[in-house]
Amino acid sequence: MGRAAIARSLDAAPAKGRPSKTAKQAVPQDTVEATLPNLDRIIHEHMRLGIVSALAVNDSLTFNELKKLLQTSDGNLSVHARRLEEAEYVVCNKSFEGRMPKSEYRLTSAGRKAFERYLNHMEALIQAARER
Numbered sequence: 001m002g003r004a005a006i007a008r009s010l011d012a013a014p015a016k017g018r019p020s021k022t023a024k025q026a027v028p029q030d031t032v033e034a035t036l037p038n039l040d041r042i043i044h045e046h047m048r049l050g051i052v053s054a055l056a057v058n059d060s061l062t063f064n065e066l067k068k069l070l071q072t073s074d075g076n077l078s079v080h081a082r083r084l085e086e087a088e089y090v091v092c093n094k095s096f097e098g099r100m101p102k103s104e105y106r107l108t109s110a111g112r113k114a115f116e117r118y119l120n121h122m123e124a125l126i127q128a129a130r131e132r
Helices: 003-011 021-025 031-038 046-056 063-070 074-086 109-131
Strands: 090-097 100-107
Touching: 046 063, 046 074, 046 090, 046 100, 046 109, 063 074, 063 100, 074 090, 100 109
Parallel strands: none
Antiparallel strands: 090 100
8 A cells, every 4th residue: 555545544534533443444554654754744843743732622822821831932832833823723813911912822723624634643653553
């Protein structure tokens, strides 16, 4: 099974919950190596995965909440959040509370779908590794 066929079988997995039994069975034993290039590299990076994961379970989080939760610097969070914004996975609403700027981040529907696909890919990789 080629990479394109593997990607199609993984993308065919249900968006919610675990991949279907059919999708799991369609993944051959050598898929762990073959599927890695199909992972969403935007989400796969450690800090961006943290941001997307945090936003997936919260309606929205402020810059300071994300910074504290992820234990990172202003610059690091800013760079990775901007990358997610450019990919249209995250939207940032800027406002003021008194004289203090407030940046509030929210996962977009495209971001939620990309995160679901990423989780499905990871579940398929885990399943393939366990079957070895």
